Amino acid sequence: MTDWSGLALQHISDALFITDRAHNIVWLNPLAEEIFGINAGEGRGRPVTEITGIEQLTPLLEELHEQGTPSEPAFEKVETVIRFSGRRYFFKVAVAPVSREGVSIGALVQLTDITRFYEMEKFKGDYISIISHEFRTPLTSVVLGVEMLRQGLLGELNERGEEVFDAIGDDCHRLTKLVDNLLELSRIESGTIYIQAEPVDAAELVREAIRPLKIQAEKKGISLLTEVPEALPLVAADFNKTVWVLTNLVGNALRYTEAGGTITVRIRVGTWRLYFSVQDSGCGIPPEYRDQIFEKFIQVRGPARRKGGAGLGLAIAKEIVTAHGGEIWVESEVGVGSTFTFSFPLFRREEIMG
Ligand SMILES: Nc1ncnc2c1ncn2[C@@H]1O[C@H](COP(=O)(O)OP(=O)(O)OP(=O)(O)O)[C@@H](O)[C@H]1O
Ligand SMILES: [Mg+2]
The missing domain is CATH 3.30.450.20 (PAS domain)
Known part of the structure; x- marks a missing residue:
């Protein structure tokens, strides 16, 4: 047999x-x-x-x-x-x-x-990194040129011309963000992300992050509120990268919330950690997506998907938060809204542990 x-x-x-x-x-x-x-x-x-x-x-x-x-x-x-x-x-x-x-x-x-897959993955990473670098320089000159034309520095535009250049300007902005995100991600994946943690005032992080988004919120008819306790302890954070995370969370909230909605950015202090959260009254995220959206290129299927973006923001945010020794998660109810929260170690803990 x-x-x-x-x-x-x-x-x-x-x-x-x-x-x-x-x-x-x-x-x-x-x-x-x-x-x-x-x-x-x-x-x-x-x-x-x-x-x-x-x-x-x-x-x-x-x-x-x-x-x-x-x-x-x-x-x-x-x-x-x-x-x-x-x-x-x-x-x-x-x-x-x-x-x-x-x-x-x-x-x-x-x-x-899995050697072959691993090497292919690495090749893909290098390739993305090279391509995004190559894109960046010409893109900068396109953006500048469009801006000059739009401002009439090279001659007056008629109304239609202004509309066209506004649209090109928006697309350029999106493309620049995509290229920057791809570069950031390839840095993270190649292990060269560099967190420069220093004692930081958390309230300052929030102010800095929402400043550029206030006008956008106003234009969209969304109230952007903050609830930040006074006299906060310092957190151990890389200032620019943390601002980036917050800006992205608020940016998402703005994208997935309709006019008349509310976005609240909060800080809460725990014993060892400080919690930042961004709550919106937007479309919400179905349960099966709540872990997945922190992976790259994952977007929730449905009408919201056509809102631009590449599905990179949360993947990068997660890497940054994790590199700080923190955690990030979402609580959400479809049709009611979402709350993204991330935690950071308090600076004082670092001092005690010496
Ligand atoms: N506040 C939110 N409300 C509802 N859905 C959200 C919210 N934030 C994120 N999502 C869902 O998670 C997906 C992934 O978010 P992520 O920030 O990673 O990518 P993106 O915003 O689509 O693109 P990018 O950030 O690269 O511009 C989004 O496409 C959306 O489907
Ligand atoms: Mg995003």
């Missing part, structure tokens, strides 16, 4: 190990032998971290054994250079418990080779 499961294990495109409770190898498949340059006989009884060079396996396996038998496998992405071949691999690592007659006897370690 054909041993189908044996055949499957021979041909599977993942490297597989079964380890005992002490994380030593008891079994490995042919692909694991090939990638790590050992045969099954040599591998048996040796620590799986030693053979694979993947240190991160220890905490994953320990957690797995501590929890007993979790229903979900644990995943992690790791980079490793294989000693035997000198090749650099990126693996998605999954560990799952192995039990016999209800007793946990070890774990199945599964290494999926």
